[in-house]
Amino acid sequence: MRIGLVGTGRIGAFHASTLAGLDQVDEVVLTDAVPGAAETLAAEHGYGTAPDVDTLLGQVDGVVITTPTTTHAALLRQTVAAGLPTFCEKPVAMTLDESIELVDLVESSTVPVQIGFQRRFDTGYRRARDAVRSGDLGFVHTLRANTHDQAPPPAAYIPTSGGLFRDCSIHDFDIIRFVTGREVLSVYGVGANKGDDFFTEGGDVDTCAAVLTLDDDTVVTVSATRYNGAGHDVRLEVMGSAGTVGVGFDDSLAVRSAEDGVDYPRGPQKWSFMERFQPAYRRELGVFADLVAGRVSSPCTVRDGLQAFRIAEACELSRRRRARVDLAEIPDDSGTTGAGARSA
Incomplete structure (x- = not known):
């Protein structure tokens, strides 16, 4: 083809x-x-x-x-x-x-x-999803997700990026839906700037965080930053009544322990999202080739993209209002309100 x-x-x-x-x-x-x-x-x-x-x-x-x-x-x-x-x-x-x-x-x-x-095509995230859906973790009560870039993008990128929640945290919002099979009911988002002036000038922030409540009362914290000098750091922790599973906790983890006698992680760190997710990108485009050939249906639909965008939209609205925002306030594809279809 x-x-x-x-x-x-x-x-x-x-x-x-x-x-x-x-x-x-x-x-x-x-x-x-x-x-x-x-x-x-x-x-x-x-x-x-x-x-x-x-x-x-x-x-x-x-x-x-x-x-x-x-x-x-x-x-x-x-x-x-x-x-x-x-x-x-x-x-x-x-x-x-x-x-x-x-x-x-x-x-x-x-x-x-x-x-x-x-x-969605990363081995660690897929195993976390399996652990949730198999019941191995018991009931899931808390997730912690972060996307921390090692260095900021060029200044010219910011005005067209859509903002940190829509450009960066949207990956966390999608994978939270994918791993848990649940929808977000409400968000509370915050953000700040301590870095280059072009973030403020572009109406954006260089660091953000949000607390999400899912439709089964699971609590999720999400954080993102453009300044993580230790390396590109993308992680997820899923905590349940019977166990906890983590993604991104290998030897490339961009965290240095302050405890005595700890030599983990040994490195080397990863420095970009392309390096971190190279195998996942390969699987993703391999599936797309199968989609073109008619062998599979879409593994990540435009509707899925909309649901992640709605969460990002709610977080940005919350950041500006300095108040909680319910997802029911954010229109869905029918022009009404609501969470939309749940991810398969």
Whole structure:
């Protein structure tokens, strides 16, 4: 099969390499709005190119969207209109209203769409999910999730990112739904800036946290920061009445013990999300190739993307209000309110 990829920036180049290494994929075809960008990457690695999106859509069996978030919605409309299975990096749109419109569009079509939440394909998170669903942990009462970047992105990225909750913590919100099988009822979000001025100037924060209450009264804490000099640190703890399981507690853990005689973790640390989740990205795109071939249904739907976005939206609203926000206040895909469909 031929897979088209739109957007050849950092994650686009990474995905192109992953796709090219899959047995199911015969050719990767690139296009980019930046003149020469696709051609330069293609020349280095032997990929094909197309001069524009419209031409690309006529040449491929499926499409991967890795452009800036501001362009996702328009591109997704194009690929759905063309009837092409699509992989789109999160989030599908910059706003809640547009996300809702896209859910309606995709669900009224027969085009399969997969959203890029790679943690669903990480071995540790999947084992945590199995532990919850098997009952091995007893009743689950508490989760702690964090996403701590080693260094901040460029200043130009912030105005188009959607903010720390929507850009970064949204991965935690999705994986909480995936691991627990539950929905979020309410949130209380906070944020602060101690780093570069461009976060404040862009209306964003460089560090945030939230307390979530799930629909079975499980309590969840989520934290994120752009400044974790010790390394890229992504973890989840799931605590139950009969046991606790953790994800991200290997020797790359970016934490130094203050206790005597402790030599764990031994390192080396990981420094980026691509390094941390490389195997998960490979599995994720392998499943997308199977989706294009018609062998599987979407493992992470546009509806799933909307539910994670709703949680992020509620957290940002809570941060600005300095008050708890119920998810029932955040519209769902029907234009009403409510938690929406639970993740499978």
